[in-house]
Each structure stands twice: as structure tokens, then as C-alpha cells.
Amino acid sequence: MKGVILTAAPEARVIDLTHAIPPQDIVAGAYALRSATPYFPPGTIHVAVVDPGVGSKRRALLVETHDAFLIGPDNGLLGLAAAARAVVRTFDVSRSPVRRRPVSQTFHGRDVFAPVAAALANDTPPADLGTPTAPMHRLRLPAPSRRGQTVVGRVLWIDHFGNLITNVGRTHLDHATFRGRRVSVRIGDHVLRLRSSYTSGPAGKPLALVNSLALIELALPHGSAAATLGAERGARVVVEAS
Amino acid sequence: MKGVILTAAPEARVIDLTHAIPPQDIVAGAYALRSATPYFPPGTIHVAVVDPGVGSKRRALLVETHDAFLIGPDNGLLGLAAAARAVVRTFDVSRSPVRRRPVSQTFHGRDVFAPVAAALANDTPPADLGTPTAPMHRLRLPAPSRRGQTVVGRVLWIDHFGNLITNVGRTHLDHATFRGRRVSVRIGDHVLRLRSSYTSGPAGKPLALVNSLALIELALPHGSAAATLGAERGARVVVEAS
Amino acid sequence: MKGVILTAAPEARVIDLTHAIPPQDIVAGAYALRSATPYFPPGTIHVAVVDPGVGSKRRALLVETHDAFLIGPDNGLLGLAAAARAVVRTFDVSRSPVRRRPVSQTFHGRDVFAPVAAALANDTPPADLGTPTAPMHRLRLPAPSRRGQTVVGRVLWIDHFGNLITNVGRTHLDHATFRGRRVSVRIGDHVLRLRSSYTSGPAGKPLALVNSLALIELALPHGSAAATLGAERGARVVVEAS
Numbered sequence: 001m002k003g004v005i006l007t008a009a010p011e012a013r014v015i016d017l018t019h020a021i022p023p024q025d026i027v028a029g030a031y032a033l034r035s036a037t038p039y040f041p042p043g044t045i046h047v048a049v050v051d052p053g054v055g056s057k058r059r060a061l062l063v064e065t066h067d068a069f070l071i072g073p074d075n076g077l078l079g080l081a082a083a084a085r086a087v088v089r090t091f092d093v094s095r096s097p098v099r100r101r102p103v104s105q106t107f108h109g110r111d112v113f114a115p116v117a118a119a120l121a122n123d124t125p126p127a128d129l130g131t132p133t134a135p136m137h138r139l140r141l142p143a144p145s146r147r148g149q150t151v152v153g154r155v156l157w158i159d160h161f162g163n164l165i166t167n168v169g170r171t172h173l174d175h176a177t178f179r180g181r182r183v184s185v186r187i188g189d190h191v192l193r194l195r196s197s198y199t200s201g202p203a204g205k206p207l208a209l210v211n212s213l214a215l216i217e218l219a220l221p222h223g224s225a226a227a228t229l230g231a232e233r234g235a236r237v238v239v240e241a242s
Numbered sequence: 243m244k245g246v247i248l249t250a251a252p253e254a255r256v257i258d259l260t261h262a263i264p265p266q267d268i269v270a271g272a273y274a275l276r277s278a279t280p281y282f283p284p285g286t287i288h289v290a291v292v293d294p295g296v297g298s299k300r301r302a303l304l305v306e307t308h309d310a311f312l313i314g315p316d317n318g319l320l321g322l323a324a325a326a327r328a329v330v331r332t333f334d335v336s337r338s339p340v341r342r343r344p345v346s347q348t349f350h351g352r353d354v355f356a357p358v359a360a361a362l363a364n365d366t367p368p369a370d371l372g373t374p375t376a377p378m379h380r381l382r383l384p385a386p387s388r389r390g391q392t393v394v395g396r397v398l399w400i401d402h403f404g405n406l407i408t409n410v411g412r413t414h415l416d417h418a419t420f421r422g423r424r425v426s427v428r429i430g431d432h433v434l435r436l437r438s439s440y441t442s443g444p445a446g447k448p449l450a451l452v453n454s455l456a457l458i459e460l461a462l463p464h465g466s467a468a469a470t471l472g473a474e475r476g477a478r479v480v481v482e483a484s
Numbered sequence: 485m486k487g488v489i490l491t492a493a494p495e496a497r498v499i500d501l502t503h504a505i506p507p508q509d510i511v512a513g514a515y516a517l518r519s520a521t522p523y524f525p526p527g528t529i530h531v532a533v534v535d536p537g538v539g540s541k542r543r544a545l546l547v548e549t550h551d552a553f554l555i556g557p558d559n560g561l562l563g564l565a566a567a568a569r570a571v572v573r574t575f576d577v578s579r580s581p582v583r584r585r586p587v588s589q590t591f592h593g594r595d596v597f598a599p600v601a602a603a604l605a606n607d608t609p610p611a612d613l614g615t616p617t618a619p620m621h622r623l624r625l626p627a628p629s630r631r632g633q634t635v636v637g638r639v640l641w642i643d644h645f646g647n648l649i650t651n652v653g654r655t656h657l658d659h660a661t662f663r664g665r666r667v668s669v670r671i672g673d674h675v676l677r678l679r680s681s682y683t684s685g686p687a688g689k690p691l692a693l694v695n696s697l698a699l700i701e702l703a704l705p706h707g708s709a710a711a712t713l714g715a716e717r718g719a720r721v722v723v724e725a726s
Contacts (some may be wrong), residue, residue, distance in 0.1 A: 002257050010283065014487050019261050019503050024464055039487030039594065041494065049349045052464050054441020105439035105453040110281065161507045188256030197589035198538020212591040222536050224509055244499050245523030252525065261503050262560055267646045293704050297681020347681035349696040387581065 001045070004100070008118035017046075018158045024052040030139050031165070034080035035213050037068060046081070047117045048072040060087040060112045061093040061136055065128050071113045071120075076139030091130030091237050097199040098129060121188035142234075144168045149177050151239040153216075155187075156231055162224025163217050166237050170214040173239075180242040184208075185216060190229050192218055194239075243356040244291070246342070250360035256311035259288075262402045266294040268319050270399040272381055273407070278453050279310060288323070289359045290314040291351035296399075302354045303378055306332040313355045313362075318381030340371060384476075386410045391419050393481040395458075400475055404441035404466025405459050408479050412456040415481075423483040426450075427458060432471050434460055436481075452476050485531070485598040490585070492602035501530075504644045508536040510561050512641040514623050515649070518564035519697050521552060530565070531601045532556035533593035544596045545620055546575040548610050560623030575614030578683075582613060626718075628652045633661050635723040637700075638709075639671075642717055644707025647701050650721050654698040657723075665675045665725040668692075669700060674713050676702055 002014050008022045017036055023107035032059035038048055039239060050226065051073045055116035059074035064115045065085035070078045071093070087102045093099075093112060100111040116129050144167050153168035173183065173194075183209040198221045200206035204214075206225045211217040218225045226232075244256050259278055259387045263271045271292035279288055295316045301316035307327040312320045313335070335341075335354060341354040358371050386395035386409050395410035406429075414438075415425065415462040425436035427450040433445060434450045440463045443449035448467050458481065460467045468474075486498050501520055505513045511532035520529055535557045535715035539640040543558035552560045577583075577596060582603045584595040600613050622647070628637035628651050648671075657667065657678075667678035669692040676692045677685060682705045685691035690709050695701040700710045700723065710716075 001280060002259070003283070003286075006257070007281065007283045011491075014257065015490070015498065016258065016500065017486075023466075036487060037492065041487070041491045044487075053441050057443035059310065104454045110454070198536050200541035209590065212588045212594070224507075244501075245520060245528075246526070249523065249525045256499065258500065295682070295683050298683035346696045348693065352696070450535070 001049075001109045004110055004114040005118045008098075008115060009121040011203075012121040015091065017077050021050055022157070024050060025157055026052075026075055027139065027158070029077050030080045031156070031213060032216075033070075033078065034084060037070075037081045038084065040068070042067040045069045045071065045117050047109070047113050048077050049113060050076070050077050051108060054108050055105035056160060059092045059132065059133065059136075060094040060116075060130075061110060061133070062092070062093045062116055062120075062126055062130055062137065063142050064088045067118075069126070071117055071119055073108070074136050076137055079136060079139040082136065087135075089126065090133050090134035090135055091129050093130035095175055098124070142167055145170060146172075146175075149240060153237050153239065154238065155218075155233055155235045156215075158226045161219070162226040163211075163219045164225055164229070164231055164235070165213070166216045166218070168216045168237065168239050170210050173210070176242065178239075178241050184218070184240055184242050185218060186238040186240065187218060187229055187235055189230055243291075243351045246352055246356040247363070249361045250340075251363040254360065254363040255355060263292055264399070266292060268292050268294075268317055269381065269383065270401070271319050272322045273398070273455060275320065276314075277425070278328060279312075279323045279432060280326065282310070284309040287311045287313065287359050287362050289307055289355050290319050291355060292319050293317070293350060296350050297347040301334045301375065301378075302338075302358075302372075302468075303338040303375070304335045304358055304362075304368055304372055305378065306330045306333070307316050310367070311359075311362055312361055315350070318379055321378060323379040324378065329377075331368065332375050332377055332422060334375035335370055335372035338371050340366070384409055386414060388414075388417075389443055395479050395481065397460075397473060397475055397479065398457075398476045400468045403461070405453075406467055406469040406471070406473055406477070407453065407455070407459045409457045410458045410479065410481050412452050415452070415458075420481075420483050426482055426484050427460060428480040428482065429473055429477055431458060485533070485593045485657075486595055486599040489605070492582075493597060493605040496605040505534055506641070506694055508534060509641055510534050510536075511623065511625065512643070513532060513561050514564045515697060516552075516638070517519070517562065518568060521554075521565045522568065524552070524684050526551040527553065527592045528572065529601050529604050531593075531597050532561050532643055533597060534561050535559070535592060536686045538592050541574045541587035541619075542592055544578040544580075544592055544600075544614075544616065545617070546577045546600055546604075546610055546614055547620065548572045548575070553601075553604055555646075556599055557592070558620050559622055563620060563623040566620065571619075572619050573582045573610065574619055575610055576640070577614035577618035580613050582608070608723060626651055629658060629661075630656075637723065639719045639721065642710045646710040647695075647703045648713070648715055648719070649695065649697070650700045650702070650725050651719065654694050656698075657694070662723075662725050668724055668726050669702060670722040670724065671702060671713055671715055671719055 061074045063070040072078050092115050098115040103111045142154045151172045153166045155164045185192045194208045195201045206220040303316045305312040335358045340357040346355045384396045393414045395408050397406045427434045436450045437443045446460040545558045547554040556562050577600045582599040587595045630687045637650050637658045639648045669676045679685045679690045690704040
């Protein structure tokens, strides 16, 4: 992909965002993109490839927002980053005039997304790179639910450090049930206190905190919460005041 | 290595190709290089270091091709990329005048390959960087064999996704035995249908396909074929028409 | 972090040093930084984030040396790189005027270190970025000890290849006990000969060598010494002449 971009757009600067997305984990990729895009300069072209559906009929998308471009498969990967910005137009670039031919059945990053990114870097108007299309498919995320005095959610993914990121966010805590009270998170047989940072609990104990994505995360300072809690992606978490 | 290059050649652009070569896996490295080099701009200097023999008498090579340079150990790593291009000259740069001294016994990437790459980036003629030498050592790869109506091959390496890449290529399928027929791949007790893409088989089932290197690959969409098939590098595969 | 740097300092060149530091392993990070910094051009701004104490009262440091800058948490991570250079001044940048506000409790790389690095790249004087502060905390490393004819040390960390890096250095071998004699390293029930390179021992056998950091390292060519020796971080090693 880098070679394709630099061949077509020699002045482009190619930046690696992360090498730590678990294979085929669209949700982890979508959050990584959502968390990084706001910090890049206006006009940045973000190319993302977590693409287990490559070779199927899924669309290849170019999303033009008020201050950036997002390119990738139409599988939800771009959804969170797009939802956080003003989307101007969305194009289907599956059959973009700049695609490499023949397009392989296994690697659209190289054959479709990278050529489109390079063309944008060369100031090609987005409308020349694809056809206007309907909004992208939404990322289907499990939604947390309020049950009495608790919020019940799930582990969305497990990061490189073994931290468990849940779908319960800061906004769920902004509710009469929780305000001014101690908050705990139950997962399996474990109960973790919500703390303000990784270092504000007792040493060696797993804890919960609101992370830099504004989501509740379960962590073990200097260790792996996933290993200690024996929990997996999709595990149920119950947030409660005590 | 990046520091050495940027100190000597401040205008050089340093691009990471991959961080996912399994430790000391020369075959995986050779294929990664082979698959990426065609897509880079003419004149690109490719430096590769999968170098378990560092500190031995193995040569350090600079290969000049019609449109690129390849630098690395003489252990086969450069072989597939070189074979795909017109090689002009090969130099032994083990004792290059630009090497860092003393050359460590454990890290020629820093002390030999990077200084040679930087000198090339500064337009030093390749002949000033080493001595003409015989062609490089070939990568010894197991060759698939045709047995009656089948082709018998091996798993060359297992990638980051758990996909198994075999030494049976598209060219083996271009034979009367297979033409116009269903093709299957047997590995251990498993039989996998050859499909056109990762998504064209039944959900949750491992399948075979011809990948972007034109090699038959065994994959499990949304999972790890290696884990599901219980197969390792070197495992035997039998390709047959049915 | 890259987005924050490039937004504030569009001309900065951002280089990835390594993606292979084990999570929260300050010692491995400190050695990686120590081993890489000498090879970068004068004036390089090195930003390092292995930061299990983020959110606590630990200082955020900017270390100005005679020819480079080091930025990171005050947990020992910068210590080995700083000790190898002439330190001019040290600043506490925890409340730097260029920090992003609010500073998150979980990611000072983005909110503190990256903005400080970008300001330096824009030639802001270091004294404008923080307040002069006392020298940094030292990295607490286990010290090897001489016992009769032996040196007793520990495994400091295990690298990406499964090599075990110990705290016994070349300087410990420069002693009458060892000079001109065969040297071995005992670990558990294993005895490894000290060799000059990865390739100078018998095939398939683990060996010891002095690595590019001048530390004794235990390695298995074409394999993982950690797996073969069954050894972990902190394991005891005994270096002896025979």
C-alpha cells in the first residue's frame, strides 16, 4: 500500500497509525480510527483496512467529511470516525477509475484504497474517484441497557495491554443512580471499583476507569486484566452504585 | 538503523514495510519482499534484515536491479525479489568502506546494511560500496510435485492472521487435471474447497484460495486457519480435482 | 501522538523506533532508547511512552542533553539514555503551557509529551516548556555481584526473539578470573558457553554472547532461548570460567 501511494503521490507523507488491531477485529479498528482522527491536521486522508469481507460485494467507500477523508471497506470500520464529524458526501469507489487492474480478490488495500488515497493526495476531486452512494453500513455494536439501578454492558474488545474495553460510557454514569456515589463493575465473580486513573487503586488489584475514549475500561496496572479476570471479548459487565 | 540512515542521508525517506515477519523466518521475509517491491517507485532502496546467520561468514549483499536496489544478508532473503527483476550486478558489501567500525557480531543491519543504504540514497555509485561478487545463494524452498491427478506441496509459512501459505501456485492449477473442475486441498484430515475469495465459502468453514502472491492459501474467514486445522509450517498439502 | 505532533509542527519527521516493547516493561524500553539514541542525528527529539504510572503524581520530564532531547515519564524510562550523554538541564513539563487541556488521566503521550515534542521541533526554547527540576528518578536495576570466581546476575528482559538479556556486561568479563579462559553461563539446570556470535556454537544449542548493548545475552539460533530454557524475566544467571 505504501509503495502504491508513493509511486502515484511522491510527496505524500505516509504515517502508520497502529499495528496492534487484532486480526479482523472491525470494532477495535473502528475505535482506533475514531480515537485518532480528531488529532490529525485538517485535510488528512485516513486509509483503514480491516477487511474480512474483501472479495465479496461489500462496497469500498470514500467518505468526505468537513475536514478529512476516510477510505476503507463498508463494514462499519469507518463508522465511528465518520459519526464524529460532519459527513459531506459518501462515494462508492469499488470501481474507481484509479483502481489497479485487475483488482485482486484478497487485497483491496493495495488495489483500491491506496490508489484512491494517492489520487486525493494529488488533489483529484473526490467526485472523480467514485459514484455518490447511500450512507455506509452502521457498525452493529451491542448497546448497554439500564436495568433498575445498574447498567449492563459487554466487553467490546481487549487491547494490546490486556485491558478490557466495554461499551458502557461516561454518559451512562451521568445519571442520578451514580452521581456522587461509589461505582463498581462486576464481571464474572470479580467486582472492580471505578477509579480516576490506573494508579489510584491498591497495588496489584484490577480496577475500572473511564478511558481516553470515554468508555469504561477494566485494567490491571502492571499486568493483564484479561488474564487475571479470565474474561473474553463479549463478556457481560454490570455497572452499579454501592 | 533508521538513525544511521538519517544521520548520513538526512533527506532520505524511511518507510517500514512490515513488522510481522516471524522471528528468523527467511521464507516469510523473502515473500514479503517479493510481494512488496514491485509496487514501490523506481530507484527505491530496499533493506531487509532477517539474519539468523549474522556474525558468520555469510556475505552481505547489495543487488542492483534494473530499477531498484536490494540490500541484506546472503541467506536467500533477497532471492525471490531479485528473481522477479533484471539483476544488473551483485556486490559483496561485507567490508564496505562505508560500514560502521567495529562491525558488531550481532547487528549488521545497523553497522553494514544501513550505511550502504544511506550511501546509495546519497547517490554513491554501487561499485564504490563493495566488490563484485557471484550471484547470491538461492532460497532452498521445498518444490511441489505432481503425483498422478494430484499436486503435493507444503505449508511455507503461517501469517499474522493464521492463514497457511503453501508452495502450490496458480501455475500448478493451469493443467488439464484441474481445468474446469472443482479443486480441493487436503491437509491432515481436512478437505478444503478452492474458492475465489475469503467470502465465497460457507460461513465458519476453512477454505482455500489463490492469494495475492499467486500461491494457494488456506484460510478461515473471521478466524485462524492454523488453529482450526491444527497445522504447522511444513505440513503436507494435497491438491486434487474432484 | 503523531497527529498532535504533525498538527502543531507540520514539518516534523516522525520516526517509529520500535513496536516491540512488552507492555509496561520500563527496563526493556529504557534499553531500547539507550541503544538507539546514539545513532540519531544531533538535535533529535526522542519521545518515549512506557508509562504505567500515568495519572499519578509522577513528573513528566524534558531532558536537554548536549545534542538531543528526551521526553517521557519520570519512571526511569529515560535514565539509561540520559546517563550516556551530557545532561544540560532537566525540566518538569507536567503542567507545560503547551499541554492539551484537559490532560487525560490515561494518555499523557498524547496530551503532554507530544505537544512538548512539537514545540521543541518548532524551536521553542526548552525553558519555556516547563520548570527546572531535580534530576530524574533512577531506574532501579538489579546489580550483578561477584562471588568468588563467579558473577551472579539476573535476566533483565526477554526480547521479541526469545533472547534473554542479562544485567552482566562486558565489563564484568574484563577481570583476571575470566581473561583468556572459557566462560560459561549457568541458568537453572542449563550451562551455556559464551561464544562470539549467534552462529559460532553447535547447531541447535543455546549459547551466550555479548550483544550489541555490551550485555550478556542467552540465545538459541533459529529458536527461542526463553522457551528452550524455560526461563523467565528475573531468573538467576551465574557466569563462571571453566
